[in-house]
Amino acid sequence: MSAAVPPVRKERNNMRARAALMSPALLIIGGFLVAPLFVVLVYSFLTPGTYGGVIWEWTTDAYVQFLFEKDIFDETLIFSTAYLQIYSRSFVQAAASTAICFLIGFPTAYFIATRPAAQRNMWVLLVTVPYWINLLIRTIAMLFLVRDNGPLNHLLLSWGIIDEPIHIAYTNFGVGIGLVYSYLPFMVLPIYATIERFDFRLVEAAFDLYADRWTVLWKIILPLCAPGVIAGSLLVFIPSLGAFIAPDLLGGGKNLMIGNLIAMQFQASRNWPFGAAAAMILMTIVLVTLIFYARRQGRSTVRLH
Amino acid sequence: MRRKSTAHDVKRYPGFRAITWATMVFLYGPIIVIAIYSFNEIRSITVWGGFSLDWYIKAFNNDLIQRATMNSLIIAVSASTIATVFATFAALGMRGRRYRGKEAAFGLISLPLIVPEIVSAVASLVFFVLVGIPLGIGSIMLAHVVFCIPFAYLPINARLEGIEPYYEEAARDLYADGRQSFVHVVLPMLFPGIISGFILAFIISLDDFIITNFVAGPGATTLPLAIYGLVRTGLTPEINAISTMLLLVSIFFVTLSFLIGRWQARTQS
Amino acid sequence: MYFRRSLFAAALFAGALTLGGPAWAEGKLNIYNWFDYLPQELIDKFSKEHGVEVTMDTYDSNEALLARLKAGVTGYDVGVPGDYMVAILIKEGLLEKVQPNKLENYKHIDPKFVDVYFDKGREYSVPYQWGTTGFMVDTATYGGDIDTLKVIFEPPAELSGKINMLKDVNDVINMGLRYLGHSRCNNNPEQLKEVNALLQGAKKHWLSFNSDGAKEVLVSGDAAAGMIWNGFGMRARAEKGTLKYSYPKEGMTAWMDNLVVFKGAQNVENAKKFMNFMMEPENAATLTNFARYTAGVMGTEPFLDDELKTAYEVNPPEGVSMEFVPPCEDDVIRLYDRIWTNLLK
DSSP states (O other): OOTTSOHHHHHHHHHHHHHHHHHHHHHHHIIIIIHHHHHHHHHTTSEEOTTSSEESOOOOHHHHHHHEEEOTTTOOEEEOOHHHHHHHHHHHHHHHHHHHHHHHHHHHHHHHHTSOHHHHHHHHHHHHHHHHSOHHHHHHHHHHHHSTTSHHHHHHHHTTSOSSOOOOTTSHHHHHHHHHHHHHHHHHHHHHHHHHHOOTHHHHHHHHTTOOHHHHIIIIIHHHTHHHHHHHHHHHHHHHHTOOHHHHHHTTTTSOOHHHHHHHHHTTTOOHHHHHHHHHHHHHHHHHHHHHHHHHHOGGGOOOO | OOOOSGGGOTTOOTTHHHHHHHHHHHHHHHHHHHHHHTTBSSSOSSSOOOBOOHHHHHHHHOHHHHHHHHHHHHHHHHHHHHHHHHHHHHHHHTOSSOOTTHHHHHHHHHHHHHSOHHHHHHHHHHHHHHHTOOSSHHHHHHHHHHHHHHHHHHHHHHHHHTSOHHHHHHHHHTTOOHHHHIIIIIHHHHHHHHHHHHHHHHHHHHHOOHHHHHHOOTTOOOHHHHHHHHHHTOOOHHHHHHHHHHHHHHHHHHHHHHHHHHHHHHHHO | OHHHHHHHHHHHHHHHHHHOOSOOOTTEEEEEEETTOSOHHHHHHHHHHHTOEEEEEEESSHHHHHHHHHTTOOOOOEEOOBHHHHHHHHHTTOBOOOOGGGSGGGGGBOGGGTEETTEETOSSEEEEEEEEEEEEEETTTOOSOOSSTHHHHSOOTTTTTOEEEOSOHHHHHHHHHHHHTOOSSOOOHHHHHHHHHHHHHHGGGEEEEOSTTHHHHHHTTSOSEEEEEHHHHHHHHHHOTTEEEOOOTTOEEEEEEEEEEBTTOSOHHHHHHHHHHHHSHHHHHHHHHHHOSBOSBSSOGGGSOHHHHHOTTTSOOTTOOEEEOOOOOHHHHHHHHHHHHHHHO
């Protein structure tokens, strides 16, 4: 790499050095994430063994099983929405959590971004800390708080606000709260980042044109902060869709979401191909969602983290 | 004309302050409650029986927790060290102007962030079993390196992008060769980024439950796995105590990384 | 050259990881057991007597154990599968034929547990504990008759929404079959359809599916009724006196957990030592005093807690019907799995 090397060779050396530097990280991810994903894809077309594992016979049964069910009666295939229901419930659950995260996350992000610079750092730290606290611990804390005999119900009962404990733990509502609690910081931080860069002279201009406060929010601030809102929504929606811990702990193992369905196939149910197919379908939904947003918003806006 | 009074502050929206405070209560309420109850002398989860450190002592003396903590630390330190080294290499390799494959390389590095965790988990399990990698500390470490790389990469890359090439050019003008200018100029400037990358990777590895749960083997119980096992049997004050300790560890590291970030911002400007 | 060198480094790194599997060496024993099923006291005693370092991981159902083994998880030496699971593991070739019947303490085994259906003559396994799977009710919440499965499937208003079920496909389905008066290991589609409908209809009354937490959920009061194994139930009653174990008139499952050695175990000799150790009446009694079920070896009486001699949970009243349920045929297992998945979604 000394100055005497002719430019073409220097360029080639340069590319080689780049490749050498990048290769460990790329090889590890390629070898231990991309290759495994490919194996899952292959497994989703195999036949399950009775007690687990796979038999190397090609079939699309796993995908057929997703939409149809062999009747317990007579083995005929009937259209079944059972698994679709799990997916659609997960979808609704994730979408609702995303919406709630937005409804409380946007004002929070806005409020923080409009604080004086000195306070802002403190607020950001306050939102960031939960983001890095163990998800399992946070979910446990939430379960502890809202269970029937927990501190929240105890407090409300003793204040006479309610006569009977509200059932939150082990319900879909509880799972929803758990998801919002898990991923709320993912919504606040990207929105904060866009609002912080927002040019408030535009707002002043709008006021000068006699727009009212909420029109300004709706017509000017929100559209201009769309990239942050979209990034935040993706960061909440995608992990919510495949969530495992919140439905498992706060749902009492009773109402499966996609993540639990997949896990179950590799655990007690021992149907690897079906679990693999379910994982591939989830992967597809995630990719389609990402591409959809990327298309709509242009490339630069979809930046995870 | 600037409107200065609160009533006409263009940036202000009524209710946003209240929502923000509500958000803070929501975010911190549960963890504060669990921390308070970890000091409850009696087992009850509703009645306060007096201050006590008994549950902490019990947690400290719990063999399973001790072993799991050890495992977690071994895994987190090694996985995040390896991931940070690889991520630093990658960031250096991808530095600078556009070239063919740059976007693809970036996509590959961020892939672990995009793939849902449960999918990575089953994929790793199936793959390890297929190629015959025994499940245990080694398999967990390997899986952790994969998802720690992007977390380490992002702050390192952000820092690196802030280092203008003219620093190196200046060093070369002073007759430093490529290596010298890298070691004496770029690396020291990159250091804060490497540290925050390492911290993030470390926390992420320490906290991981889902992937670890799938690729763990005999004797390789990590702290989150042990806690999950305890929780399945019911919420006891001992779990509150362990959780509170882990909370403090996370808070410590996040604050550290935050302070480094600020210091970094100051040195950069 | 740089490129090749770093490729090499990556390969080396990957190689190093594959070598670092679970630790085995002289003096180690990896136990895979149910949660909260072996007192630390016994582990310490065994470690001391034989100079063996013991590690233990836990699982929460026979099916979970099977799934882990079939997933190729290696490194465990001994496990504690239930009776029907022993039969399945033998059939699947997942157990080491260690012939515990040649061990010194084998003579203590209760003769009625020697020629068991799942392991005739005990070529693979020795008894660990046996007991029954039933349910408990908090009598402070519900004072009516609890000796019927109606409490679970068509619960009174006081218990609705406060019932915890075991996360166990066979226990739940067998309970349903008994309630409907159908036979176990049933592949009659009409009757299974009834079971399916029964479970679906009852699900709204159920709070959660949790095995590990079956005791805690009752003690904490989150559930007022819950499926539980008798010994675990006895421990629950010790913490909450109003809980009562039910002996349903429709009958109940009896089970026996057994110590086995897994195929390919690295520490077979230590595993056999452990089997022998656990058949020693005093040690079996220590286990029984902890787990509160019943030992499968004789001569434990002198070492047992007095309470166990009279406890309701381990001394069923006359006329209760208890049965061991052998593993079903493959097609029945598949049907059960389908009903189970259907229930949990």
